[in-house]
Amino acid sequence: MKLTDLQLLAQSHLLEGGDMPPALQDAIAAPASERWTIYVEAYRLRLTAALCTQYPTLTARCGRAVFGELAWRFIRAHPSTYRSIRDYGRELADLAHGDGATPELRLHGELARFEWLLAAAFDAPNVTACTVTALAELAPDAWPTLRFAAVPSLQRLRTTTNAVAVWRALRRALEEDPACGPLAEPVATDIAPVDWLIVRPQLETEFRSLPANEAAALDLALAGVPFAALCETLTATYGDAAALQAATWLKGWLTEGLLLRV
Amino acid sequence: MPAATPARPLGFGLGLRPAHYTQILDGKPAVDWFEVITENYLVGGGRPLHFLDAIRARYPIVMHGVSLSIGSTAPLDLHYLDGVRALAARCQPAWISDHLCWTGTGAHNLHDLLPLPYTEEALAHVAPRIEKVQERLGQQLVLENVSSYISYASSAMTEWEFLSELVRRTGCDLLLDVNNVYVSSRNHGFDARAFIDGVPTRAVRQFHLAGHLDLGTHVIDTHDAPVCEAVWDLYAYAVERLGPVSTLLERDDQIPPLTELITELDRARAISHAALQQVAK
Ligand SMILES: [Fe+2]
Numbered sequence: 001m002k003l004t005d006l007q008l009l010a011q012s013h014l015l016e017g018g019d020m021p022p023a024l025q026d027a028i029a030a031p032a033s034e035r036w037t038i039y040v041e042a043y044r045l046r047l048t049a050a051l052c053t054q055y056p057t058l059t060a061r062c063g064r065a066v067f068g069e070l071a072w073r074f075i076r077a078h079p080s081t082y083r084s085i086r087d088y089g090r091e092l093a094d095l096a097h098g099d100g101a102t103p104e105l106r107l108h109g110e111l112a113r114f115e116w117l118l119a120a121a122f123d124a125p126n127v128t129a130c131t132v133t134a135l136a137e138l139a140p141d142a143w144p145t146l147r148f149a150a151v152p153s154l155q156r157l158r159t160t161t162n163a164v165a166v167w168r169a170l171r172r173a174l175e176e177d178p179a180c181g182p183l184a185e186p187v188a189t190d191i192a193p194v195d196w197l198i199v200r201p202q203l204e205t206e207f208r209s210l211p212a213n214e215a216a217a218l219d220l221a222l223a224g225v226p227f228a229a230l231c232e233t234l235t236a237t238y239g240d241a242a243a244l245q246a247a248t249w250l251k252g253w254l255t256e257g258l259l260l261r262v
Numbered sequence: 263m264p265a266a267t268p269a270r271p272l273g274f275g276l277g278l279r280p281a282h283y284t285q286i287l288d289g290k291p292a293v294d295w296f297e298v299i300t301e302n303y304l305v306g307g308g309r310p311l312h313f314l315d316a317i318r319a320r321y322p323i324v325m326h327g328v329s330l331s332i333g334s335t336a337p338l339d340l341h342y343l344d345g346v347r348a349l350a351a352r353c354q355p356a357w358i359s360d361h362l363c364w365t366g367t368g369a370h371n372l373h374d375l376l377p378l379p380y381t382e383e384a385l386a387h388v389a390p391r392i393e394k395v396q397e398r399l400g401q402q403l404v405l406e407n408v409s410s411y412i413s414y415a416s417s418a419m420t421e422w423e424f425l426s427e428l429v430r431r432t433g434c435d436l437l438l439d440v441n442n443v444y445v446s447s448r449n450h451g452f453d454a455r456a457f458i459d460g461v462p463t464r465a466v467r468q469f470h471l472a473g474h475l476d477l478g479t480h481v482i483d484t485h486d487a488p489v490c491e492a493v494w495d496l497y498a499y500a501v502e503r504l505g506p507v508s509t510l511l512e513r514d515d516q517i518p519p520l521t522e523l524i525t526e527l528d529r530a531r532a533i534s535h536a537a538l539q540q541v542a543k
Binding site for chain 2 (some may be wrong): 001002004007008010011014015023026027028029030035036038039042043045046047050078081082083084085086088121123124125126127152153172202203244
């Protein structure tokens with residue numbers, strides 16, 4: 001068998017499991033062909049372990065056995081194409097959420113999304129964010145066209161359950177006992193949606209909730225809407241105080257290290 | 263690629279693991295060098311690169327990859343190689359290593375180190391790829407023998423003959439994982455010492471030492487336990503034959519406190535020292 005065919009055959013068996021194809025059995029020297037299962041099992045275990053590392057609180061919420069089943073469904077549906085296993089698992093939140101038929105499923109989806117975004121912020125590129133001081137030196141006629149983009153670590157998320165409160169409780173429990181779980185912090189879905197902001201100004205990842213008005217304004221700023229147009233949009237809600245409100249938020253965002261000038 | 267001037271041995275090192283970052287920086291432990299998993303630092307920024315830079319400022323570093331997939335029949339991932347080259351420019355490793363294996367084909371990565379059949383076809387496939395990688399990285403590649411659980415019916419030579427031929431054709435160097443030699447020798451029933459006798463002496467740039475799981479009928483490479491006595495014996499034999507080669511203790515799972523690993527590393531020092539004295543006599 002040619003090397004190309006051998007690799008395709010071996011790989012498809014690892015990805016799909018099941019019975020060992022006769023051609024692969026022939027390619028592997030006897031009597032060790034049953035040891036092929038070491039690779040089959042290692043594949044499942046290694047990718048599952050990577051997903052557990054990526055999603056520690058979802059793992060604790062579900063318990064290892066249930067999470068393991070979810071992980072295997074995910075691994076079958078999304079084989080890794082990444083050089084680094086750290087990049088594997090982004091779409092797990094969708095699978096965990098499923099049809100969202102129960103509050104618990106919605107919680108799983110949001111926990112997973114939150115954990116993925118925290119990880120994305122954790123090792124995002126380092127940049128020097130725009131500062132209040134830098135803008136203080138700006139000529140007055142440059143303000144109307146002033147535009148921004150998000151620093152690479154910035155992530156936004158909207159929750160419709162108490163996922164972040166559950167995340168906090170699970171983190172505390174995991175610190176005391178890394179093997180803990182399944183943990184049943186009550187799930188609440190009768191809450192208004194909450195917008196979240198995640199960012200890593202230096203080495204530590206930070207997050208906070210955003211009031212709805214601020215979230216809407218921030219998203220406009222992050223989309224590159226010029227400052228004058230942002231103020232204009234805010235006039236509908238804030239009238240004459242729109243520019244002052246925009247300047248107040250902007251100062252806060254700059255202090256938090258959220259923005260790059262473009 | 264012409265062979266570089268042989269690097270001086272780095273001494274006795276440990277695999278760098280995040281759990282030990284602050285202890286290494288605060289305590290300046292008696293470790294001669296650290297080996298980093300290349301892929302863990304192919305990131306934009308944040309803590310991984312912060313600690314890599316800080317530790318690199320105090321210790322020599324070697325970059326050890328797990329995703330090169332030099333034996334794959336899929337095209338080389340040039341984007342990945344450029345990332346490796348950029349990381350090397352940043353941390354100036356003493357050398358760059360990966361494994362003689364394939365990790366997937368097509369676009370897939372199985373995140374495992376799968377063995378190749380030891381055939382002329384595989385040699386003719388892998389050797390030009392090593393040359394391309396060495397060109398792209400602008401330096402020699404150091405390739406490690408993997409632990410394996412199967413062998414292929416088509417293999418026409420031993421693993422060490424295959425490795426030796428790659429060295430001859432490409433000028434690459436070798437990372438001899440003493441534990442992997444032991445594990446594979448048990449699984450395939452060959453003489454571990456014959457493996458060590460069979461590799462070209464001057465090409466062995468580095469040793470790996472690690473623990474495994476012995477199931478009696480076969481052995482699984484787990485990197486989650488201390489080095490076993492049989493591997494220490496084989497290590498002494500390797501030092502006697504190959505000299506004071508840079509030695510690295512690997513632990514990837516069940517990672518103990520740093521002090522425990524340093525005690526184990528001291529044992530490697532002592533065994534190496536004794537083996538070299540034995541040779542001098
Ligand atoms: Fe190794």
